[in-house]
Amino acid sequence: MSSTGSGAIAEPSWSLADRLALASIVACTASVEATAARYPDAPAGLGIATGILLAAWLLRARSRRTRLQFAAERDGAPASIDGRIAVRVGTGSRVLGRSVVLHWKAPQRSGRHWYTPADLPQPVLRRLRARVRRTGRGEPR
Numbered sequence: 001m002s003s004t005g006s007g008a009i010a011e012p013s014w015s016l017a018d019r020l021a022l023a024s025i026v027a028c029t030a031s032v033e034a035t036a037a038r039y040p041d042a043p044a045g046l047g048i049a050t051g052i053l054l055a056a057w058l059l060r061a062r063s064r065r066t067r068l069q070f071a072a073e074r075d076g077a078p079a080s081i082d083g084r085i086a087v088r089v090g091t092g093s094r095v096l097g098r099s100v101v102l103h104w105k106a107p108q109r110s111g112r113h114w115y116t117p118a119d120l121p122q123p124v125l126r127r128l129r130a131r132v133r134r135t136g137r138g139e140p141r
Contacts, residue, residue, distance in 0.1 A: 016118040018062060025054040068104070068113075093132045100128050 014022075033047025068087065090103030090110065099116040117125060 015113070016116045017114050018058070021058055022055070025051055025058060028054060089132055089135045093135070095129050095132050098125070098129075100125065100132055102128065102132070 029047050029051030031047070032050045033045075036042040036046040087104040087106045090105045090112070092101070092103035092112065094101045099114060101112065101114050103112040104110065115125060115128065119125075120128070
C-alpha cells in the first residue's frame with residue numbers, strides 16, 4: 001500500500017488477483033512443459049513460450065488498468081483517478097463477503113477491479129463496501 005501526500009491511499013501495485021494470476025501462469029508453464037516433455041516429437045520450450053505469452057498478457061493488462069486512489073478517513077469521495085477525477089460506483093459492483101468487485105465510471109473512462117482485505121486497509125475496504133451497499137448493489141441475489 002502506498003500513501004500519497006494528500007492522505008489518500010493508492011491501490012497496491014500487485015493486487016491479490018494479479019498475484020494469483022501470476023501463480024497460475026507459473027503453474028501452467030510447468031504443466032505444459034512437463035506434458036510436452038513426454039512426447040519426443042513435441043517442440044522444445046513449448047511450456048516456456050506459453051508462459052512468456054501469458055505473462056506478457058498479464059503485464060499488458062496491468063499496465064492498461066487505471067489506478068485509483070481511495071480517500072483518507074472522513075473524506076467524501078470514495079475514490080479518484082490521480083487524485084483529481086472522482087469516480088462513481090457502476091452497475092456491476094458487488095460485495096462478495098469481505099471483498100468488493102468495483103465497477104467504476106468516470107468521464108471518458110470506466111473499469112473494474114476486485115479488492116480483497118489483502119489489497120486495501122480494512123477501514124478503506126469497509127467504507128468501499130458501505131458505499132457499494134448504499135448504491136443498492138450490495139450482496140448478489
